[in-house]
Amino acid sequence: MIVSTLHASMLLVGCFIFLVALRVPVAFALGIATIPVVLLDLRLTPFLIMDRMFQSYNSFILLAVPFFLLAANLMNSGKTTDKLIELARVLTGWMPGGLGQVNVAVSMLFAGISGSSTADAAGCGKILIPAMTKQGYDPRFAIAITACSSVMGVIIPPSILMVVWGGVMSISVGALFLAGAIPGFLIAAALMATVYGYAKVYDYPIAVRPSWADFWHAFKGAALALLTPVFVIGGIVGGIVTPTESAIIAAFYSFVLGCFVYRTISPWQLVDVLYDTGRFASISLFAIGTASVFGWMLSFYNVPRLIVEALTAYEFGVFGTSLLIAALFLFFGLFIDAIPTIIILGTVLFPVASAAGIHPIVFAIIGIVSLAFGLVTPPYGLCLLISAAIGKMNVVHVLRDVVIILIPMVFILLLLILFPEIILWLPKLLMPKSVI
Structure with a gap:
């Protein structure tokens, strides 16, 4: 039949x-x-399906996923996160809501190294949530700001989601990395403004009044770790290395820092790091395989073409189509992990975006930012679940603060939809050939 x-x-x-x-x-x-x-x-036939699944893994660029995960796990195990937190403390701890500002700043710094929001939530949350609670911050706020700030891990380059998106949609990963930088910093600014508002309402204290000596000591301790995004992004933008090679460099550099420079990773810890990385990478890559089969079957039955014809018939225009795309990614992000959503929904909506005149890089960043918010929204909300588990609190009790913190972040998403040149400015400046 x-x-x-x-x-x-x-x-x-x-x-x-x-x-x-x-x-x-x-x-x-x-x-x-x-x-x-x-x-x-x-x-x-089952053999056809298996063949399609294995074909999805026949991509050199996907090798970057486990190596970026390895770099993040090595950074967490090697106490590099502690050095980033100390730097963030002297940079932002003097502001109202000091430790909350530190939380946002360290997530921004860690995002430039790891490419993983869950690694950010786990690594930074273990240190900052107990510290904030001890200093008199509401535990609900500590959990919420940790979860919400961790989403920058997949927006600020390097980003695992951008690597997957570039591989699936055949878009320059270097251009996507550059395109995510300014939106990431805008989200960080929105989060810091929110923390400032909380500090004024609840009279949260500053964390520290640093001297120049404190700043120099913290910067010297974190300087080697901060070179990671320089190697990764600079190498890709300069055309020296591919995204996969840059991920390997990041992992090797993190290994050298943890084992030989800081000497904080023992051989037994290294075994645990490799095991955890293999486990999480296998989950992500298995999801890519099954999502690719599911998406191929939708294409086999012409479902994407019918959806494109239905949506383009309404002629929403660039702004309306962008809003619709963001809404769909936000909705799917509530229930499904970001990587399968990119493969299934992203490939379906890509022709819709093209028909509406939306640049592929703009479409990618709108999709990734929208999916990033799904990491802190139930029922999926993996970063929220991790942060709540660290804070030993039920997710339901944290939702009010999560919604308050998310509101200005959603406004940043709307700003990107209204002014797509914010996304394209850096790629046009540094990689003009990739934006044509």
Whole structure:
């Protein structure tokens, strides 16, 4: 029998939603949801599906994912995070809401090294949430600001999501890295302004009044770690290395810092770091494989083409289409991990964005920023779950503060939609050929 487009869509989406409702992990749910259609349609075979899954891994650029994860885990285990926190303390600790400002600043610094929001939430949260609570900050605020600031990990370059997006959509990863810099800093500024407002309302203290000697000592301690984004982004933008090679350099450099310079990683810790990296990388890469199969099956039944025709018929224009794209990514980010969403929803909406005249890099950044917010919104909200677990508090009790902190961040997203040149300015300046 040959399955129609309508029946295939209903089976695929219906089975996926049913499995997610049963709390089956998303990566497995995407793969299992394809089985009924394969069994019913004579044109499909299990071997064809397996072939499509393995083809999704035939991408050199995806090797960057485990190496960026390894770099982040080495930084956390090597106490490099502590040195970044000390630098952030002297840079922003003198401001109202000192430790809250430090929380935002260290997330911004860590984002420039790791490319992972979850590593940021775990590494920085373990230190800053207890410290903030001890200094009299409301635990709910400490958890919320830690979770919300950690989303910069996938916006400020380097970013694992940008590597995946560039690989799937065939867009320059270097241009995406540059495009994410200014939006990331704008989100950091919005977060700092929010912390300032909290400090004035709740009379939160400053953390420290540093001297020039304190600043020099902190900068000297963190200087070697701060060279990581210089090697990674500078190498890619300068055309010296590929994104995968830059990830390998970041991992090797983090290894040298932790094992030989700071000498804070023992051989046994290194084994644990490699195990954790392998486990998390396998989860991410397995999700890429199953999401690719799911997306290919949607394409096989012409679902993306029908969606494109339906949406382009309404002629929303550039602004309206951008809003719709952001809303869809925000909605899907509530329930699904960012990487499968990029592969499934991103590939479906890419022709819609192109038809509306939205630049591919602008489309990518709008999608990634929207998905980043999904890391702190239930029921998925992985960064929020990690931060709440560290703070030993139920997620429900933290939601009010998360919403308050997210509001100015959403305004930044709207600003990017209104003025896309904010996104394109750096790529046009430093990599003009990639923006054509």
